[in-house]
Every structure is written in structure tokens, then in C-alpha cells.
Amino acid sequence: MLRMADADEYASLGLPMSVAGASLPPGRGFCDGTEAQVAILDADPTGAGQSEAVTRLAERLREHSAEPPPAVSVLGDRVDRAALRDTRLRAGSAVAAVGRSGISYRTAVVDLDDSPVFGVFGPDRSGRTTALTTLANGLRGSVPDLRTYLLAPRRTALVSVPDWTRTATGLDACAALATALADALAERTAAGPRRLVVVDDGDELTDGPAATALATLVRRGRDTGVVLLCAVQTHVAHRSFGGWVTDLRKAKHGLLLRPEVDVDGDLFGLRLPQKASRRFPVGRGYLVTRGDIDYVHVATD
Structure with missing residues (x-):
């Protein structure tokens, strides 16, 4: 001082x-x-x-230097998922690379073995669907016999991703599939094949049968080998004071894309770093893992 x-x-x-x-x-x-x-x-x-x-x-x-100094690393606006390497990425584990860290410049990973509920929050055209695609493809490559389910109440590029076990498009179909998955939890144990449930535009499913079923998946999925990835618009998440979106926030495990640093930390009950030097193009944001914050750019295929 x-x-x-x-x-x-x-x-x-x-x-x-x-x-x-x-x-x-x-x-x-x-x-x-x-x-x-x-x-x-x-x-x-x-x-x-x-x-x-x-x-x-x-x-x-x-x-007096035999070698030139190392170049200053710069976080690029495009990160290729194929170029990401990390010892934590291993066959049989639900650990997926999400992008590159702008703090360590190493691969940023999401550990869904430790915490199987993950939320992606951001405004329109912030890269939410891309983040879901990157994580889903990463899990497909590491978890054997993974059953994958997509809930897409609105049009999304995720529908064109191959090899979904089941896909539901539209509100009614999403409600039916979510209810079927929630009902199946009563008959499952963690010893069976793992299931990945991906929800894009989850803000469209905040009431009705789909909301009730998703609440069950968020709360009980850990005990039955279910991994849940959900994308929700930031402003909808801020207005949620109950239901499955609130439970998604309570997990304190997610990605805040193109955040408003003054207010969006409230979604996870924390304060985001306010650094004027940090940019937030599409696909850039903060990765939150139980209070730890990393500045990352989401990888693409």
C-alpha cells in the first residue's frame, strides 16, 4: 500500500x-x-x-543466454480438441477435456466421476452447444459401453452428432424421454452401463413433467451411474429459485460462458475475477469446480 x-x-x-x-x-x-x-x-x-x-x-x-527466452503464451480464439493432451484423460474414466486454460495454458478437464452433474451457462451464441458437444465426444472416447441420450427442445447442432442411443426433439418428446430415464433410476444400480444425458436449451424445460424428471436425474443420478450435462441461458438461471435448475447451480460445477463478471458468479455463490485484460469471445469463460475458477476457451472438433 x-x-x-x-x-x-x-x-x-x-x-x-x-x-x-x-x-x-x-x-x-x-x-x-x-x-x-x-x-x-x-x-x-x-x-x-x-x-x-x-x-x-x-x-x-x-x-549471456544460450537459448532465446520462451514466447509469451496467448490463448487463441480456436482450440482443437484433438490437440489436447493430459494425464488425467484415461480410458475408463468419465474425465473429458473441455478446452485450454488461459491461466496455466494446459488442458482444462472436467471430472465427471467426482461430480457427475455439470451445467453450461451463457447468453445466446456464447458457445453452450459447442461445450456440450466437446464434453459428450470426450466421454464417448473414454467411457466404454456408454449409453447416450439427448434432450433437445429446440433446434440444435447436437442432433447431427452420431451415435446417440436415443434422441428427443421438441417439448413433448423431451418430457417423455426424461420421464422414462427418471423412472429407470428406480431399477438401476451403479454397477450397470453408464448413461450420459445431455440437455441443450434446458431453459425450455423448467416446468411440467420434464422438469420433475430432470430434478430426479440431478438429485439421484450420482447413485446410478448417470452423468448429466445441461445447458441453460444465464438470465433464466438467475431467475430460478427452485426446481432442477437451482439444483444444477448447487452442484457448483459448470462453465460460465461470456460471463457478466459482476453478477454471474452468484450462480455458484462466488465472486468472479475482475481482470480488464481478459476477453470473452464466443467459447470463452470461467470453469468452476467447487469454488476453484479457471479461465478457459472451449475446444472444438
């Missing part, structure tokens, strides 16, 4: 009011309660002077 304009600001940040009388020239302040002076690289303290000093230092270091 450098010199403050008002004495009360020291107290608000945890320092005693007495430090307000201290002489604090430019660059002098307090670090963890200890008075400290920021170092400079050159006698000229201006921004231009420091920039020139950094340039001279870089030139000297380059003369």
Missing part, C-alpha cells in the same frame, strides 16, 4: 491510523505491515527511464 490520500484509508486496509503521519516519498509504502521502498532499475524514476533500463538489461541478458 503506497501513500494514501486520506488517513481513514489506512485503517480500512488494516494499518494503524498512526502511519498517516509517516513521510512517504514516491515508491514508499507498506508490505504486510512492514515499511518498504520500491526498487528502480535506473536513476531516472520516470516510466520512460525505467523502460529504457529494462531494454538495456534485456540486451545484456541476451548476450
Whole structure:
């Protein structure tokens, strides 16, 4: 904390009011309660002077370096799923790559063995369907004998993805399939083949028989080997105060695409990082895993 304009600001940040009388020239302040002076690289303290000093230092270091410095990584606006590699991606596990992290620049994965309910939230054209497709294809490649079910109340590109066990399009068909899947839970155990249920445009299924059945899948799916991936519009999720969408939020496991950082963290009961340098093109957002937050870009095939 450098010199403050008002004495009360020291107290608000945890320092005693007495430090307000201290002489604090430019660059002098307090670090963890200890008075400290920021170092400079050159006698000229201006921004231009420091920039020139950094340039001279870089030139000297380059003369003594056998290899060039590593390039600064940049998170691209397209990530190919085929290029993602991670030791956590292994046959037989319900762990799928979702994209690349903009923090570690490693593969960002979703562990659906540990937490089999996952929500994808975002506004229109934010990449919700792409995220569902990437995760579903990843699970198909790792979980043997996986039974896959699609609920699509509206038109979606997921319908064209091959090898669904059953597909329901339209509100009535979605309600019927969701009810059949929920009824089947009473007869299943976790020892049987795993089932993946994917719901796109879940905001269309927040009432009626489909909503009741989806609530059962969210609450009881873990005990019967069901993995549930659901996409819901952000503004609908904010207005939900009960039902399966609220249960989906309570899992605190999901993806917030193109988020409004001031408010969308409320969906998971947390505060999103507010960094001006972070962009949110289509497919970019925050991956939340029980309070941990990663900045990721969703991969595509």
C-alpha cells in the first residue's frame, strides 16, 4: 500500500491510523505491515527511464543466454480438441477435456466421476452447444459401453452428432424421454452401463413433467451411474429459485460462458475475477469446480 490520500484509508486496509503521519516519498509504502521502498532499475524514476533500463538489461541478458527466452503464451480464439493432451484423460474414466486454460495454458478437464452433474451457462451464441458437444465426444472416447441420450427442445447442432442411443426433439418428446430415464433410476444400480444425458436449451424445460424428471436425474443420478450435462441461458438461471435448475447451480460445477463478471458468479455463490485484460469471445469463460475458477476457451472438433 503506497501513500494514501486520506488517513481513514489506512485503517480500512488494516494499518494503524498512526502511519498517516509517516513521510512517504514516491515508491514508499507498506508490505504486510512492514515499511518498504520500491526498487528502480535506473536513476531516472520516470516510466520512460525505467523502460529504457529494462531494454538495456534485456540486451545484456541476451548476450549471456544460450537459448532465446520462451514466447509469451496467448490463448487463441480456436482450440482443437484433438490437440489436447493430459494425464488425467484415461480410458475408463468419465474425465473429458473441455478446452485450454488461459491461466496455466494446459488442458482444462472436467471430472465427471467426482461430480457427475455439470451445467453450461451463457447468453445466446456464447458457445453452450459447442461445450456440450466437446464434453459428450470426450466421454464417448473414454467411457466404454456408454449409453447416450439427448434432450433437445429446440433446434440444435447436437442432433447431427452420431451415435446417440436415443434422441428427443421438441417439448413433448423431451418430457417423455426424461420421464422414462427418471423412472429407470428406480431399477438401476451403479454397477450397470453408464448413461450420459445431455440437455441443450434446458431453459425450455423448467416446468411440467420434464422438469420433475430432470430434478430426479440431478438429485439421484450420482447413485446410478448417470452423468448429466445441461445447458441453460444465464438470465433464466438467475431467475430460478427452485426446481432442477437451482439444483444444477448447487452442484457448483459448470462453465460460465461470456460471463457478466459482476453478477454471474452468484450462480455458484462466488465472486468472479475482475481482470480488464481478459476477453470473452464466443467459447470463452470461467470453469468452476467447487469454488476453484479457471479461465478457459472451449475446444472444438
